[in-house]
Amino acid sequence: MATPSTTPQATSHDELQRAAREHLLLHFTKQAAAYGTAPPAADAAPRDELLVLDRGEGPYVFDTTGKRHIDALSSLYCSQIGYSYGEEFSAAIGQQLATLPFNTNWNTAHPASIRLAEALAQRAPGDLDHVFFTNGGSEAVESMWKIALEYFRSVGQPDRRKAIARKDAYHGVTLGALSFTGVPGYKDGFGTPPIDVTHVANTNAFRDPDGDDEAAFCARLLQEVRDAIAAAGADEVAVLIAEPVQNAGGCIVPPTGYWKGLREICDEHGILLVADAVICGFGRMGNWLGIEHEDVVPDMVTTAKGITSAYVPGGAVFVSDRIAQGLFDPSLVLRHGITFGGHPVMAAAALKNIEIFERDGVLENVRALEPHLQAAMESLLDLPIVGDVRGKGFFWAVELVKDAENTRFDQAERDDLLRGFLPHAMREAGIVARADDRGDSVLQIAPPLISDAALLDEIVATLRTVLSAAGEHMGLAS
Incomplete structure (x- = not known):
């Protein structure tokens, strides 16, 4: 076993370049190109x-x-309020660490996560009154899927195990979330996806034959969704997931009426409508969950990134009263949990984030x-x-x-x-x-x-x- 180095940790520019090259694996990066080791x-x-x-x-x-x-990217859509609120967040986090540095939400709770869940529910549209905490976006999407399946099990529809998502859309890279992701290059070589997902067209009107006719474009997109549900078996589809504005492909906005059409289709077939607002939520669209401007209330909303403005990691799934009611079946155990989901420090930071959002407009x-x-x-x-x-x-x-x-x-x-x-x-x-x-x-x-x-x-x-x-x-x- 090698003896750890006793030299000082890297601090200068050149030392940091060397230490990164020798020790740090970068995410979604060609390591050889980033570190200059490829010709x-x-x-x-x-x-x-x-x-x-x-x-x-x-x-x-x-x-x-x-x-x-x-x-100009808010550190990958995360740092909603920039970098000058460190002292405020430090004070909130320090107070929490001095009170209760850690507790899980596994059959117990703590005041910070309870207060945060209440604060989020009060700001969410419609009946999205229940919150399940995660550490990030992929975990939120994974959690959404398991909550959906537990709900359908509770209402006697255990055969609903399929989903509808959109082409080119990114919903995460853990293996469950990767099933929803519609970017083939991210999936190749990782085996058969564990979830049966049909990918329909996204809402990019540029170059589309109907792109200049918004009503016709919207109608064709919605018909493709109906056809996909019919092909999958309407009584086997559990969720339809989409971003309010799709990130991958370049900020793809939906045509007028698209989200209301999705709501109607899901209601007709008993499918849960999920808005993936990991990027669009917490102010990016000028509202809390990135979907309010569509005048539609989804059954669940996945969030992360901006929930703390990235001062610490965090994420959440918003769950409607109807879905939560199924989870309160006395015979049901919600068979999902995340050790650090709703960490007291994350909850304290998210509460401070909400305070700053409202105080500073x-x-x-x-x-x-x-x-x-x-x-x-x-x-x-x-x-x-x-x-x-x-x-x-x-x-x-x-x-x-x-x-x-x-x-x-x-x-x-x-x-x-x-x-x-x-x-x-x-x-x-x-x-x-x-x-x-x-x-x-x-x-x-x-x-x-x-x-x-x-x-x-x-x-x-x-x-x-x-x-x-x-x-x-x-x-x-x-």
Whole structure:
């Protein structure tokens, strides 16, 4: 057994680069590329060192060289209120640690989780009055599925073990949640999914033959859902899960009437309607659960990320009174639990997050500035590389195209643009955004919810600079 090193822990920029390369495995990352251990292609973009962020302040993050970056992605849609509330959260967390550092919600409870469940229920739409706590989004989706099956067992419908989800949608990477995820590349090689899920079309109107006719587009999408349910067997389908605005594919918004149509279809067939609001919830759409603007109350809502504004990990499943009633069957044991779900520290942080949201008018800020951000983002349509702009609230994407006919980039071009040029250009420009091709090629932003109009304008102006250079790099005429 090797003797642990007695040298000081890495602190300088160079030491941190070395220690990361030798010890840290990065999530959803080509390790060789991130750490510079793979030989670069002859025509590759300049290779950057690993971006290591050392501190945050307001909507900004600072790397270990001291360079400031606008966090235009809210640290993967999590840091809703930015980085300047640490002292408030520290005080709330410290008080909780001094009172009760830990207790489970396994056949016991503690005041922090009870107060948080009550506070969340009071702010949720309709009868979403019950809350099951998790540590993150994948766990929330897994928990939703098991709660749904326990509910159907309690009402004498144990054969409901199938689900409907959407193509390109991301619902998590644990094996159960991965079944709902509609991104084939994430599933290959991990065996047969444990849940039988039918994936229907998402709501991306760009390039769709009916995309300019919203009513016809919506009707066709809903008919596909009906057909999928019929093919699966309506009495065997337990849930239909969808994001209020789909992340993968680039901020894909639904047509008017889509969610009401889903509600009607689910009610007709006794299927539970689930809104996956892991990204859209807690202010991203200007409301608490990301679904209220659709005037529909789902049977369950999965959340995470913004529930604590990422000051600590957390997640939750909101459950309607009707579903909870089935769980209160005296003969039923809810056969699901998570040791750290509803941790006292997480609950204290989430309660502080709610307090800050309401004290500082966070939801109101998003609603007030959404039209401003939309107009700014749509101004990018004059760039030849931008084919479409879509989104809602503080959640927007541009779809990148190779010509005026909106032709898609091929795989080699995507690798060059999305994994080579754009990350380097954004790093140089001092902005954090997401270049992605789970679906089509997009560049996505999700600014901190405390952003003002001037910061939003700066974000879009920086995107314009980066995208103009990207168009030139890809050979598009300006």
